[in-house]
Amino acid sequence: MTHAERKRIWQQHIEDWQASGLSGMAYRQQQSLTYCLFFNGAKSWLSRRP
Structure with a gap:
């Protein structure tokens, strides 16, 4: 899976x-x-948002 797909x-x-x-849970x-x-993916994605 590519970075763009993830x-x-x-x-x-x-x-x-x-x-x-x-709730997140x-x-x-x-x-x-x-x-x-979930939380590592969400944290990573949210921290990269403009």
Whole structure:
């Protein structure tokens, strides 16, 4: 998977999570994402936003 593909996936996860109104824990459980994967991915993606 390329960097651009990973970026697109995380961007979609973050947008879906924010639109869902769910807590981070509820969203990651719904999507079967581990704690580390979700929060490291989200933190990394959010820190790169303009």
